[in-house]
Amino acid sequence: MNQNSYVIGIIGGAGTGKTYMSKYLVEHLNAMFIEGDQIAHELLRDKGMIHSISEKFGDDIVENGEINRSKLGKIVFADKQSLMALNEIMHGTMFKMIEEKIRRSDHKYIILEAAVMIEAGFSKLVHGMVCLKAHKDIRLERLISSRSIDLKTAENILKSQRNDYEDYADYIFDTTEGIESIKDDLEKMMNEIREAEYEKNN
Template identity: 30%
Template sequence: MLKIGLTGSIGTGKSTVGKIFSELGAYVIDADKIVHALLRREDIKEKIRKEFGDVFDSKGEIDRKKLGSIVFKDPEKKRKLESIIHPEVRKEIKRRIKEIEKKDPEGVVIVEVPLLIETGSYRDYDIVILVYAPEELQIERLRKKGFTEEEALRRIRSQLPIDEKVKYADIVIYNTEDLEKLEQNVKSVYEKLKERVEKR
């Protein structure tokens, strides 16, 4: 089995790439989805309530927008949130990988993690794939999603610059053109990954 870490920066299109890999037959684990599930757990909610106060909606669920507006303005608060969430995410990813390995030892497992490099968890993978788009394109895509330029920049700059991330990547997928071109790029990478598994 091949364990691959898939990352990028906000607005580079890593979720789209993850979806294409999944359609091609890879097992894709989305760390963001794990985070969503964790934020509904009572023990996690309690830790967040103690640390961040009232960041809950009328149904008692964590309001991600409210929480986001706090952590993206304060690096210390961001670190605090990560110390609550990241160990649990890593535990769940490991559990899922083991499950897949039992079922399909020849499989290609792709774990989509936004902060793969920042957290140092890139070391857990055989290969690191980075989805790349320059900053101006990231801003343009985030603005289309309804962010102001200032909000977009704050989110982009809260992560390691995309050009720094390139240094950690074994494979870079450029997402600077249309979807068709991106699909071709991902397919070509996936074929190489399958070959690599077969040679093991």
């Protein structure tokens, strides 16, 4: 692992604005962005992974040689055991892929955003953790809009996720009113991160 990069983790439930926050920090800290969801997408195109997942969840979820993420999502977000089984198949490989990206990076800062940060142990790779939260109704609205899903599916996604993210955080922000409403607090946090990075590497 690259000992010089300062890795900032972004956690929180679906619809709290993790990707938006990540991009904001990437821009203002000139950081590298590692997106857990993108890593998962790459992995779902791997032939060995497709075989392992279809073996567990059935050939119906494979279309044109690829995993149908919508079908898979409906299965795992409606049933906790199925979600745990999928996580068991994917998390170890995802961890190695993320660890390698960090090792190869020449950026001073890295933003790591992953819905499964805690469950998959990605938090071991992080120096500082930022947690986002927002009102449930706002989160549902954001999910329905951004993912083009119905209310029931959005509710299942929220139910499938843990509710103790704040316990793992160094910083907690409420994004119900949007990022604009917390910009002063973000500036303060970024200054503290710059100081922490300097102390770490000097």
